[in-house]
Every structure is written in structure tokens, then in C-alpha cells.
Amino acid sequence: MSRIFITGSTDGLGLAAARTLMKEGHDVVLHARSRERASALAEISPTALGIVIGDLASATETRSIAEQVNAIGRMDAVIHNAGIYLERSRGETPDGHAKTLAVNVLAPYLLTAWIARPDRLVYLSSGMHRSGISALDDIDWKKRPWNASQAYSESKLYIATLAAAIARHWPDVLSNAVDPGWVPTKMGGAGAPDDLEMGHLTQTWLAVSDDGAAKVSGGYWYHRQRREAAVEVSDPGFQDALVEKLAGLTGVRLFTNGR
Numbered sequence: 368m369s370r371i372f373i374t375g376s377t378d379g380l381g382l383a384a385a386r387t388l389m390k391e392g393h394d395v396v397l398h399a400r401s402r403e404r405a406s407a408l409a410e411i412s413p414t415a416l417g418i419v420i421g422d423l424a425s426a427t428e429t430r431s432i433a434e435q436v437n438a439i440g441r442m443d444a445v446i447h448n449a450g451i452y453l454e455r456s457r458g459e460t461p462d463g464h465a466k467t468l469a470v471n472v473l474a475p476y477l478l479t480a481w482i483a484r485p486d487r488l489v490y491l492s493s494g495m496h497r498s499g500i501s502a503l504d505d506i507d508w509k510k511r512p513w514n515a516s517q518a519y520s521e522s523k524l525y526i527a528t529l530a531a532a533i534a535r536h537w538p539d540v541l542s543n544a545v546d547p548g549w550v551p552t553k554m555g556g557a558g559a560p561d562d563l564e565m566g567h568l569t570q571t572w573l574a575v576s577d578d579g580a581a582k583v584s585g586g587y588w589y590h591r592q593r594r595e596a597a598v599e600v601s602d603p604g605f606q607d608a609l610v611e612k613l614a615g616l617t618g619v620r621l622f623t624n625g626r
Contacts, residue, residue, distance in 0.1 A: 369443040370440065370443045371395050371443060372436050372442045372444075372446070373397065373448050374449035375398060375449025377404045377405065381446070381567075384567040384574075387568065389414055391575070396439055397411075397415050398419050398449070417435075420432075420435070425461045425462070425469075426460075429473075429477050429481075430481060433478055442483070442485040443486050449470065449475075454518070457518075464616065467522050471522035471523070476621065479621060487541040487575075488540055489544075489545060489574055490526050490527070491545055492545060494589070495516075496523035496524040497524075499520040499522075506525070506612055507616065524599060525609055528599060528606055531544070532607070533621075534585030536622045541573070543583070543584065543585070546588065546594065547569065548589065
């Protein structure tokens, strides 16, 4: 039995992953953006290990999420599932960041730094990461005209790169990125053509399976198959430049002396 924390578990892939893991007998810590959103978990919350509340667009609330998780106890795995898709505008979080960057990249970066280090980390990327460009000089969209699709693609390039950087720096942790496919969730839309079940079963498999194929690190996965990610993802120079940029934006350093 493993203990797993899943961000964004009130609907879609996060909720499906939570239900699957709980059905398998694992202890799952759920996450909702607000107490109102947590009401969607009424069906499964009685058998969950706990529910944490907080908005990932805010660094202060993200810190609170990490503290709530740590108060429950050390996790065996964390699935960084939460994300936002096509925001109509850059927006501005309480910390002054573009909302897409804050939720999709800065929040998982901060949670990785603040939650007691688990054995396994799973980050949700997207096939759209291949359309992302390594625009680290304007990662926060302060100079360029806003482009929702490009911002999303870049965020998914960065999160896949972060997963690979962690695999390189923390050899004691299994860190992987997952492309769940274009699946019929609230984000993907009802007409999305990919398999919803395989979309979440890859995350749960990487989080808990004793299958040798799942106990690897630094992979980019689609439906339990390893795929080639964009070249930037496996580039140590780009990984380090990204992590340095994220440290500068958040004031939190993930790696100290290479660990």
C-alpha cells in the first residue's frame, strides 16, 4: 500500500487517478482549489487519507498545500496533475505571474521543493510541449503579446524538462513526465479522441507499480509507452537554465550543490 498525493483531484484525470488508486487499496490525499470545489469529492472523501485545500495560482496557498500534506505524513508518490489550458489573457496572480505559468509550472516546482521528498514524482505534460519554444528570457509573458496556446505549450515543455532535471539531480527519486493524450475531460472537451482510462492509468502505474518497466526515471510516457520528448527536455544545459529561472522567479532553490 502506498501513500499518494494528487493535485487537482476534484475532476478529470486527477479524480480518475484517485478513484483507481483508492480502489486498489492505496492511501490517497486529495486536493481541491477551494472548499467549494472540495464538495465535488463528497463521494470519495470519506475513504481518502485526507483533503488539502489551496489555489495553485498563489505561492502563499501553494506553501499551505505543502504544509497540509507534510502534516499528514511523508508521501510515497506525488502526481502533479493540476493544470489550466487556454487562458483568455495573461492574467496576473497575487505574485504577479502569468496564471498559466504559475499553475502549470511554478506551483509544481514549489511543491516539489516544499513537500517532503517522496520516492516517486509524476508530472503531467502534453504532446503540445513539442510546439513550445525555450523562451526563458520571457517565460512570464511580460514582453510578448499573449498567446494562450503557445503559453500552454511552453508550460508543458517546462514541466517535462523539470521532471527530467529532477531525475538527473535526485537519483534516489523516480521522476517521470506523462502525456495523457487528448482525452475527454473538462479541459480536453467531450469530443477528444484519446482513451480517458489510459490517460490516467499511466500516472497511477508510474506512481505505485512494482513492475520493472515502471520503476525507471527520466522518462516521457504516453499510454504506458516511453516516447521521445522534445530535444530541450533531455538537454542538461536547458534543464539547468530553466531551474535557475524558476528559482529566480520564486525565490526558492530546488537543488543545492547538485542535490
